Amino acid sequence: HLEETVFDQQYGKLIASSVLVTTIAEAQQRVKKGNTRLEYTTMQEFQGYAGLLDIMDDEKASIFRTAYKGVVEVRPYREYILF
Secondary structure (H helix, E strand, O other): OOOHHHHHHHHHHHHOOOOEEEEEHHHHOOOOOOOOEEEEHHHHHHHHHHHHHHHOOOOOOOEOOEEEEEEEEEEEOOOOOOO
């Protein structure tokens, strides 16, 4: 049984330890080597990234349906995570 607070702490550490990149092209290359983080600031920016990553880009009440507490996670090459 996993408690939400424990999960959130571990997940936060995983995100914080990932490599921050600034472009989708850089993210798509870097995630082949390890966990990677690409931050967005607007809905339009996220929707552009989502289209390129072939993930859902819709939202409800300003929360993306693919997000957990504002974090969207994909595994484009199965092994590593792109946040």
